[in-house]
Amino acid sequence: MAKIGILGCDSTTRSMNCVMIGCFGNLREKKGSFADYPKDEPLNLIGIIHCGGCPTAVGADGIWQKVKALTDYGIDSLHLTSCLVQICPFKDEFIKTIRKDFPQLNIVEGTHPFHDIDAFKKGIRELVSQRAVPPQRMNDLVFKKIKIASDDKMD
Template identity: 30%
Template sequence: MKKIGIINCFEVSKRCSGSGCFKAFNNRAASFENYDKESQMLSFVHCNGCSENSIDQVISRAERMKEIGVDTIHLSSCIRSKCPWYDEFLSTLSKNFEVIGYTHGGKERKNKNAE
């Protein structure tokens, strides 16, 4: 059983309810298709917006997720498509979590640093 957290984009969250992420999780679709029904979503947070501290802020939120048992973090599809720190989030969070680089709407973009 996976214990999942999602990090979405603060800027996009101003106009998005997160329903696409929740629908994909609840239907075990897109990036959640391989999870069993026992898997739980424990946390849904957003970054703190685009700033020079974005990576540190996301790491801080991820550390709090770890404290409540999250073992897998999904970066939302909006982070994948809009965030200049997407690759850094992937590589940094991958040190302590299984990281999936999207939630819904397409296949995962490859981490440029992993190639």
């Protein structure tokens, strides 16, 4: 039985509220990047962890801790989520580091089928920059312009 760990992108989960529905659905149905496992072999999802946030100047060095948290439970395959594979500028460096530190690990790039890369990047850019539909901010509260969803009125 394949013992699987998933390494995801912190930004898509934390900032964009991704609940990984595509990753789990494809794992359950052995589709997407899970299609290559033998048909009669059950998949055992051991755990999920996220990268910890964009490492900027530190580079990929800290990723070993995240992967170790999964290898401690005996995973033999590590799937990088499809969003990480498609948008993460550190992806290749992460993979190089993981290969060096965990040579026994089967690294799989992806979870669900890949998106159209240009449309996906445009969508992610909008989710991050929020230009089309600007979010409310602290300044809206300070300047008493904040819109309240409930019947509660601001004094």
